[in-house]
Amino acid sequence: MKNPHFYAVIIGSEILNGRREDKHFLFIRDALMRRGYTLFSSFIIKDDPILIHNTFNMIKNDLQGVMFSFGGIGSTPDDLTRQISADVFSDGALIPHEQFTRDIIERFGDAAYPHRIHMAELPKNAGLLHNIINNMSGFTLEDRYFFMPGFPEMSHPMVEEALNHFYPKAPLLYRQTLIAQTSENTLIEVMEKMDQNVDFSSLPMINGGYPIVEISVASEDYELCSRNFQLFIHALEEKGIDYDIIQNNEL
Numbered sequence: 001m002k003n004p005h006f007y008a009v010i011i012g013s014e015i016l017n018g019r020r021e022d023k024h025f026l027f028i029r030d031a032l033m034r035r036g037y038t039l040f041s042s043f044i045i046k047d048d049p050i051l052i053h054n055t056f057n058m059i060k061n062d063l064q065g066v067m068f069s070f071g072g073i074g075s076t077p078d079d080l081t082r083q084i085s086a087d088v089f090s091d092g093a094l095i096p097h098e099q100f101t102r103d104i105i106e107r108f109g110d111a112a113y114p115h116r117i118h119m120a121e122l123p124k125n126a127g128l129l130h131n132i133i134n135n136m137s138g139f140t141l142e143d144r145y146f147f148m149p150g151f152p153e154m155s156h157p158m159v160e161e162a163l164n165h166f167y168p169k170a171p172l173l174y175r176q177t178l179i180a181q182t183s184e185n186t187l188i189e190v191m192e193k194m195d196q197n198v199d200f201s202s203l204p205m206i207n208g209g210y211p212i213v214e215i216s217v218a219s220e221d222y223e224l225c226s227r228n229f230q231l232f233i234h235a236l237e238e239k240g241i242d243y244d245i246i247q248n249n250e251l
Helices: 025-033 049-060 081-089 098-112 116-120 152-166 184-192 222-239
Strands: 005-011 039-045 065-070 127-129 138-141 145-148 174-180 199-207 210-219 243-250
Touching: 005 025, 005 049, 025 039, 025 152, 039 049, 049 065, 049 081, 065 152, 081 145, 098 116, 127 145, 127 152, 138 152, 145 152, 174 222, 184 199, 184 210, 184 222, 210 222
Parallel strands: 005 039, 005 065, 065 145
Antiparallel strands: 127 138, 138 145, 174 210, 174 243, 199 210
C-alpha cells in the first residue's frame, strides 16, 4: 500500500471513566514515526457494540485504511471485538483457528473449557500475532487490520511484529519547512493554490506577543515539494515578510 492511513482504535470503558490510563496512543505514534509514518487518526471508545461496529466500518470504507485495535479479544461476555471484526471485515462467522486452539489447550489443559477455548474462534482467514507473554495470540485480517489485547506488554510487541512484517519503512519523503513573521491568514491565498497531492500543514503560534506561522510542505516527489514550497517563499518576499527556513531535507 503506497500511502497507508494508520488508525488506532483503543477500546475500553475503563480508560474513559478514569479507572485506567491509556498506554497505547504514544506507543503506536512513536512506532510509526520510527518507520517514517504518522497516524491518520486515533480513537478511544467504550465497550459498546454499535460504536465499535461503526468505528470499524468507517475504517473499512477507507481504501487506504490500516487499523490497530486494542482490547476486547478475550473470552468474557464484554469482549466484543472478535465477533464485530467478523461482522465488519468478513462474513460474520467465527471459526476455531487450529493453531490457536492447540495453543490454548496446551497452556490450560482441561481448564481451556468451557470459556477460554472461545478465544480461538476467529474470523475466516485470520492470521495470528504472537503473544510473547502467554502465547494467547492476537490476530490479523487482510494484512491490514490488526487485533490485539488491551494489555500493553502483550499488544505492543504485536504492533512491532505487524509493522516489521507488513510496513517496515515508509517511502522516502522530502519536507521543507519555514517560519514566517506573520499570521497564517496572510498566506491563505497561497494555500488555496497548492497541489492537492502534497502533505501540507500550517501551524500558527505566538512569539513575544506577535503572530508567527510554521509552514511545512512534504511529498515523495522532490520537485513537487519544492515547487509548492516556493509559492510561500515568493509570496512572503513579495509582501516583504521575514521568514526563516528551518528544514529542507529527506525524512
